[in-house]
Amino acid sequence: MAQNVIEVADDVFLGRGTDVNWILLRDGDAVTLIDAGYPGDAGRLEASLRALGRRPEDVRAILLTHAHIDHLGGAAQLARRYGTPVYTDAREAAHVRREHLEQAGPMDLAANLWRPTLWPWLGRVLRVGAAKNARIPSAQPFAASGALDLPGRPVPVPTRGHTSGHTAYHLPDVGAVVTGDELVTGHAVTGHVGPHTLPAFFNSGDPVTALAAIETLDADLVLPGHGDALRRPIAEAVAEARDHARR
Template sequence: MTDLVEEVAADVFFARGDDVNWVLLRDGKDVTVVDTGYPGYRDRFLRSITAIGSTPQRVAAVLITHAHIDHIGSADHLAHAYGTPVYTDAVEVRHAHRDYLEQASPVDVARNLVRPGTVRWLSRVMRAGVLSRKGAPTAQPFPTEDELDLPGRPRPVPTRGHTSGHVAYHLAAARAVITGDELVTGHAVLAGTGPAVLPAYFNHGDSAPALARLEELDADVILPGHGAVVRLPIREAVARATAQR
């Protein structure tokens, strides 16, 4: 469609920022947004909605995979401007409200500056708002743990590891899964591309149970929080990611 938005399945759109992705699910003019990018991505995030023929006013809900600033940058903007509900896992709600913060510390990042690509990545994300400690105070728990009555019919799948309340979203009709940061396919601090787990200093729990939960899904289109779309059975993607750990 555009350099910003790619239709990867019927009415399922993958939007890529410089360093993080988000997903839009369309039903007519109505849209579900999954994650929203950095605060500095506001303009391109809003443009991604109009690029698929909708408007910010027609966003039915924002779903959050986890409450790191690169995934919630415009969530509260939609909530305050248009009354858009913002949903995430009940555990992650407390993280979104900043009752606590699970995020790589400046010391963690400094210790890893020798990784190729890290300095350039850090320069970009500093401009995009990575140092913001602002959460998403409007976030609330899902109204149901089953398939949500929203465009795209996403089903939350608890995948707790990257953060304590991280959640993926299964799109049964599209045989797709939005994996957030539990399973990525690229990142500036990783040496290569393809299914992978982020370095340990980015994670705040054991990713093994979360990956096992992803393996159970009927999906062969992987929509990660970082990296490109991968068309691969999720079980194979998890095996590849695990082998690289």
């Protein structure tokens, strides 16, 4: 198994890009990919597929938690090279197509240059395309509610806080929830290890309130967009994230 991918449950894998994660759900020869890293992470993304014995052509679909560059960059390349379909929440699909943009900009970053952790993180992510204006014109909303007819049978859960169309994905078969950036367990800028939400300048809305959508799910494995996988009941992880936000 490649160093940047680990199996966290049966046929569920967490891949690592540049300070960001993606999730691979394997079912026979087919794969569902959830998020895809920065544009410059495309090589790592394809390596994580090869580690599973699969090729980019085996990705049945890409699901996005949200349309920030660190989650859609690799997806844009797969969609362009292989015609891989990309799906997300109806509200977020327009964001993926860049009909509008909800993302921290230069002024937000400038206002946070007092954070000593921001500089090294910014240097790394700029090298992998953080400033690129990537978009996916073919992105579409989910065709139906409930479990999707894709490898891993993911169930979209609207968590509209980090962005206005952010989506988590419940994996009932393995008791896991892919939380994207609504709840993370680590981030280079925050320096905190454990369940928490991202600083306000990264968010378009209120991620703490949006956590209510996932806290009652039957899941004891948290798969975040940033940080390590966490084996803990989701309700406990949400409670810790809320407590951290109050400090």
